[in-house]
Amino acid sequence: MSTNKKKSTKESYVSFDKVETAILRQLGWRERWLYLELKWKSDFETGQVGLGPYGTECLTHERLAELIVVPPSRGREADVIDGKEAARLLSRLEKVGLVGEIGRRKKNNGLLFALPLSPIDKVAARKARQDTAALEMLPANGSVQSTENDDGAWDCGDSSPPHPVMACSKSINTFFSNDGAGDTPAPGSVGSAPTPILPENPTPGALSLARIRGRLEDSWFVYVDTAESERFYASWIRQGFSESEFEEAVEQVERSDSLTPAAVDRVLHQRRVQKAKPRPGRGRVAL
Incomplete structure (x- = not known):
């Protein structure tokens, strides 16, 4: 008799509630795709994006753009966007309430934001985010200018400006x-x-x-x-x-x-x- 046991694999998945789905139906395909990718990147319990893995992530708009690249195939060129377009997509998601609490991390100036509608227990998630933000996020009036490189690019290779400018960007x-x-x-x-x-x-x-x-x-x-x-x-x-x-x-x-x-x-x-x-x-x- 074989004593080999099948290894149990832990499956993971993301879910969308009716409110999220209704909002997404009013958006373009890129916004929908980006939100799907952000769901996978978020902490399932808190809805925060920009802290993983193990708090070492330095998220940039360029890296968000890489999430929604369509690779080239026979008879079709690659469909790519840059960091400025990713910032604009993120701003659109913020305007409709799918993204919020956008800021920068103290540790590495990486993007840190939340998907407020994503967690199942939204009240507990909000409380957890408040505690994390106090430790991780730069204050709203904090100067991020000190992290600008000589060539004008932001830390982690992010060429996009911090959020207060990004929200008004039309690039x-x-x-x-x-x-x-x-x-x-x-x-x-x-x-x-x-x-x-x-x-x-x-x-x-x-x-x-x-x-x-x-x-x-x-x-x-x-x-x-x-x-x-x-x-x-x-x-x-x-x-x-x-x-x-x-x-x-x-x-x-x-x-x-x-x-x-x-x-x-x-x-x-x-x-x-x-x-x-x-x-x-x-x-x-x-x-």
Whole structure:
């Protein structure tokens, strides 16, 4: 009789409750994927991310970006993002409540944050995080500038700024060009672009820059702040597109997979061309 016993393997898994699932359904695919990866990285009891293994981790935005890389395959290039785009995804997750308590560790300036909706016992998890934060996290008014390297990169190879700046960052992934924006690659910052000249006194019902930005950001459009997109916005305002035309174009784009200002620009002009075409009248034959 064989005395060999099968080794018992301890299985691990992550779960999503109804609240998390409902929120994720309103987000893009990258945000969903990043949250899934963060669930695996988090402490299951406290929901904290950035302390493991054994408190030695120095988490950076670049390392978060590496979690959601699609490797190349036959007939398909690799789909990668950089640390700035990962910071933006993390900020989006924070805005909807899936990520919170973002800060920096005293020990190594690594990212430290929580998934407040992830633990089953949320009350106990919150209390545990408060105790850990007192020991591990830099104070909100603490100076992280002292950890900046000579080349401007942050400790652990993180080129992204600390969270107070990250939350306002509109930088985009410079690996990809703006969809439909021609051969000009999407720049990483709008600061190098000239300020578009806009009408001083817009007519009632006309588009405004604030309206355009707010609507696109609310719908999680990408490349909202590139120089190419800024030129689109200025062009729409100069050409006198109304708010209703803009809204109809955005809604049409939202039904597709390309949530970019370039896609809105295409739809706006296609709709205007269609309206300009003469309609067949009485006694005429439509060709």
